């Protein structure tokens with residue numbers, strides 16, 4: 001496969017409602033799209049980075065710059081030897097920046113699979129046809145607003161609720177949701193590293209609410225702290241930010257830092273590494289689920305393919321397009337009976353609608369070999 005050009009496009013899409021987490025409030029999604037034009041087919045991907053480096057160290061402007069100046073020259077150097085399996089190796093000299101690398105690899109993979117007529121799910125080894133849909137719920141100012149939001153999501157059919165928490169918004173909202181919706185509700189929390197080891201006793205008070213898991217309570221680098229916490233708290237600990245590769249997943253599991261892992265392909269450097277994380281977790285008996293980065297239909301389609309692998313036994317954070325966007329970039333992703341169908345079209349199975357893309361585009365640059 002030979003690359004003719006790569007287009008980097010910035011798109012701004014308003015969110016239907018603000019999304020607040022312990023690291024800040026998002027009101028719009030500022031997305032970087034990568035389009036790879038090859039001699040055989042065209043590939044698309046979405047970079048998971050947010051506008052500011054507050055979830056992880058990556059951010060959209062930085063990712064765009066890095067892809068244009070550091071990653072693409074290394075990709076172009078492969079000439080017509082290029083294929084998706086070679087991308088990680090070509091980009092290996094660049095440290096970190098996994099979301100940026102993932103976007104580049106995924107766009108190449110999309111082009112390659114389209115040329116071969118193979119859907120991403122089949123390529124990765126998906127065995128399911130649908131993914132169970134859960135929803136990640138914003139922090140609110142008041143508990144009644146939260147209960148209204150959760151009630152709406154449950155009416156839409158979401159099968160699992162994840163509450164974002166932070167110090168000052170944890171026991172009370174969790175107790176209120178449990179009380180209102182009952183013990184049958186699949187409920188979990190995500191702290192986005194807002195606590196410290198000193199909060200262990202406080203976090204143990206969540207145990208009485210029968211949560212599926214506590215996601216990333218401590219700093220991303222405090223893997224040993226999570227292992228310590230796991231000895232004090234009965235609720236299973238799930239890692240998100242701390243797991244950036246199959247190697248870090250292995251270390252976290254081996255040291256008892258987590259019982260569950262949230263896999264986000266961008267965070268671990270791409271779908272191929274995400275599959276390795278899945279394989280390793282499955283071998284170790286660690287259940288996994290697909291996380292999210294407020295993706296448009298492009299990233300969401302690819303995430304669905306990953307979620308079809310057999311180790312993904314817990315409900316995903318992959319919601320329908322309308323959970324975040326009145327107008328998605330792609331044909332809307334729909335949830336039926338709390339599940340979303342895995343795309344069957346060749347490639348990642350999601351491409352932007354040209355008119356919508358033009359309307360929402362903020363800037364565009366073309367990089368050529």
Ligand code: OSB
Nearest residue numbers: 055136192291292293294295317
């Ligand atoms: O920690 O899982 C997270 C969104 C942005 C950044 C980090 C996270 C999230 C979510 C929402 O929880 C996931 C989604 O619905 O895409």
Ligand code: MG
Nearest residue numbers: 190215216240
């Ligand atoms: Mg998380």
